[in-house]
Amino acid sequence: MRPVAVAAFAQTTHTDHDTGLAEAELILPVIRAVREQSGLTEFGFTCSGSCDYLAGAPFSFVSALDALGAWPPIQESHVEMDAAFALYEAWVRLQHGDVDSALVYGFGKSSMGDLREIMTLQLDPYYLAPLGLDQLSYAGLQGASVKSDTASIARRSWESAQTNPYALKLPEPVETAPITDGAAAIVLVAGDLLRDRTNLAYINGIAHRIDPHYPGMRDLARSASAAAAATAAGVGEGPVDVAELHVQFAHEETILAEALGLPGDTVINPSGGPLAANPVMATGLIRIGEAAARVMDGTAHRAVAHATSGPCLQHNLVAVLSRES
Amino acid sequence: MPSEPNPEINHVLEFPGGYTRSTGPVIGRFLTELRAGRIVGVRTAAGKVLVPPLEYDPATGEPTLTTPERTAPARDPVLSHDFVEVGPAGTVREWTWVGEPRKNHPLDRPFAWALIRLDAAHTSLVHAVDAGTVKAMRTGMRVWPRWRHDRVGSITDVECFVPEVTTIVANVRTEYTVTPGAALARYLDALTREVFLAGRCPTCDGVYVPYRLSCPQCGSVIEEELEVGPAGTVTTFAINNLPDPRAPQVPFVSAYILLDGADTPIIALLAEVPPERVTEGLRVRAVFEGGTVKWFAPEREA
Numbered sequence: 001m002r003p004v005a006v007a008a009f010a011q012t013t014h015t016d017h018d019t020g021l022a023e024a025e026l027i028l029p030v031i032r033a034v035r036e037q038s039g040l041t042e043f044g045f046t047c048s049g050s051c052d053y054l055a056g057a058p059f060s061f062v063s064a065l066d067a068l069g070a071w072p073p074i075q076e077s078h079v080e081m082d083a084a085f086a087l088y089e090a091w092v093r094l095q096h097g098d099v100d101s102a103l104v105y106g107f108g109k110s111s112m113g114d115l116r117e118i119m120t121l122q123l124d125p126y127y128l129a130p131l132g133l134d135q136l137s138y139a140g141l142q143g144a145s146v147k148s149d150t151a152s153i154a155r156r157s158w159e160s161a162q163t164n165p166y167a168l169k170l171p172e173p174v175e176t177a178p179i180t181d182g183a184a185a186i187v188l189v190a191g192d193l194l195r196d197r198t199n200l201a202y203i204n205g206i207a208h209r210i211d212p213h214y215p216g217m218r219d220l221a222r223s224a225s226a227a228a229a230a231t232a233a234g235v236g237e238g239p240v241d242v243a244e245l246h247v248q249f250a251h252e253e254t255i256l257a258e259a260l261g262l263p264g265d266t267v268i269n270p271s272g273g274p275l276a277a278n279p280v281m282a283t284g285l286i287r288i289g290e291a292a293a294r295v296m297d298g299t300a301h302r303a304v305a306h307a308t309s310g311p312c313l314q315h316n317l318v319a320v321l322s323r324e325s
Numbered sequence: 326m327p328s329e330p331n332p333e334i335n336h337v338l339e340f341p342g343g344y345t346r347s348t349g350p351v352i353g354r355f356l357t358e359l360r361a362g363r364i365v366g367v368r369t370a371a372g373k374v375l376v377p378p379l380e381y382d383p384a385t386g387e388p389t390l391t392t393p394e395r396t397a398p399a400r401d402p403v404l405s406h407d408f409v410e411v412g413p414a415g416t417v418r419e420w421t422w423v424g425e426p427r428k429n430h431p432l433d434r435p436f437a438w439a440l441i442r443l444d445a446a447h448t449s450l451v452h453a454v455d456a457g458t459v460k461a462m463r464t465g466m467r468v469w470p471r472w473r474h475d476r477v478g479s480i481t482d483v484e485c486f487v488p489e490v491t492t493i494v495a496n497v498r499t500e501y502t503v504t505p506g507a508a509l510a511r512y513l514d515a516l517t518r519e520v521f522l523a524g525r526c527p528t529c530d531g532v533y534v535p536y537r538l539s540c541p542q543c544g545s546v547i548e549e550e551l552e553v554g555p556a557g558t559v560t561t562f563a564i565n566n567l568p569d570p571r572a573p574q575v576p577f578v579s580a581y582i583l584l585d586g587a588d589t590p591i592i593a594l595l596a597e598v599p600p601e602r603v604t605e606g607l608r609v610r611a612v613f614e615g616g617t618v619k620w621f622a623p624e625r626e627a
Contacts, residue, residue, distance in 0.1 A: 132429030137421060
């Protein structure tokens with residue numbers, strides 16, 4: 001594989017309410033920040049992750065391109081998923097070898113609608129969506145299947161978030177990720193752009209796997225797809241100092257820690273994780289950014305990032321990052 | 326940041342009439358059977374029965390229909406090998422309680438979402454369980470579908486699942502015409518004159534109230550009538566915290582009262598005194614109202 005590294009990461013100071021900024025206005029400062037950090041103003045490839053249903057407007061990601069300066073035309077793509085999966089597409093694109101940089105960003109304003117019912121719209125239209133099964137309900141079914149000390153997970157996440165200036169200032173620990181507006185961006189570099197840079201977090205492994213959509217078709221106490229992604233990304237091939245996990249419900253951490261085979265001394269979600277800030281469609285990308293930031297600042301030699309999509313941890317992406325390629 | 330006020334507007338995203346989606350042969354068969362009041366699964370090559378049925382085996386990715394190219398009628402013998410009737414009953418594997426239903430939920434009262442393993446199925450169906458209260462829910466409970474009367478071929482043709490019948494309520498109510506009997510009739514008649522009528526046993530000398538025709542100890546016929554009370558002494562009492570039709574306000578005190586001149590106590594309500602002030606030995610006097618004893622009350626100092 002062609003070596004690819006994270007060269008820059010930025011996120012908004014997330015809010016629990018609509019500050020009055022449109023999506024493009026929300027993205028603008030994080031795009032500016034990663035351009036400054038990376039020293040790059042143009043990118044060989046651009047890929048974003050967002051969800052039209054959050055804004056209730058078709059092709060809302062197109063208007064978000066206003067924040068980039070997309071003329072003359074740029075090579076651009078989009079996933080209707082968390083931007084962590086846009087990062088995967090960018091990583092694949094960099095494997096082609098003809099471009100050396102990629103900009104990835106994700107954004108979401110959950111404050112505008114009813115997130116619990118918007119998540120119903122991702123469910124299959126024959127068996128699940130007509131029931132009105134909402135996000136809290138299907139998470140509740142998974143939570144019932146696993147033994148988890150959710151109170152401790154919530155408390156640790158809340159305590160960790162006290163030193164994260166971008167997280168929400170929650171008055172007390174929560175076991176369900178809070179409604180959040182926010183955005184994040186990452187710059188990936190490869191090839192010649194790796195040479196002159198010292199502050200990089202190399203993506204040593206990245207993979208995603210998926211389980212059957214229907215929750216009744218799988219063992220909800222385990223995540224076979226997260227385990228398979230972790231094996232493919234090489235999580236078990238070395239120590240894991242830090243793991244940033246896409247935990248939107250506290251019990252998911254228990255399932256993921258087992259599936260990823262994390263050692264007992266791994267520090268999980270030192271940022272506070274999604275239980276401290278959950279800007280949907282950017283939350284997974286932030287996990288990769290936070291893990292990269294720990295590698296870049298030297299607090300972690302080897303870090304793992306995880307992102308998820310779909311009901312009950314259906315689809316899981318795992319990346320391993322370190323200072324060396 | 327915008328310096329002008331940023332007005333909030335309500336925006337509704339809706340596709341009038343909804344999308345038209347084709348079902349394909351597998352989901353279509355399931356929904357057609359559901360409309361007919363049956364639940365079917367599809368059998369995989371490995372012999373597992375998937376409910377609700379999928380077009381592919383999630384373990385292998387292989388098609389589940391052995392003749393997928395055919396548009397077979399529902400009773401086609403080849404397809405009937407692929408489809409298996411399951412349930413209609415099943416067992417709750419996991420459940421989560423919804424205390425405040427959302428407007429899009431299938432029930433407008435508290436209910437549970439459950440993963441239900443229908444009989445003969447190898448996977449679990451997600452549906453609602455109408456159990457009344459969370460206390461009625463438990464993993465392993467048996468549930469049956471509650472069918473809608475007008476079915477259209479939708480997963481919501483099953484309104485919800487309901488617990489198996491394990492108990493019934495047997496109502497009992499019959500009406501009678503009763504008489505108090507000769508002795509009690511005389512006693513009640515005396516009460517209308519605000520008199521407690523007692524009887525003395527000629528053999529053992531005991532004075533019984535209410536008045537009776539024979540001695541409960543020796544069986545002798547009682548002929549001597551006498552009046553007792555209306556004052557007496559509390560011998561024992563109870564403070565009641567469950568309301569009674571005859572004493573709707575709680576707490577109330579019921580007491581055994583030994584009427585002056587009697588050898589047996591009667592049970593009566595005790596009122597006009599806080600429950601904590603009632604003691605054994607308390608002197609009380611009957612309060613009459615409407616031709617009977619309303620209750621006893623502490624005897625006032627003369």
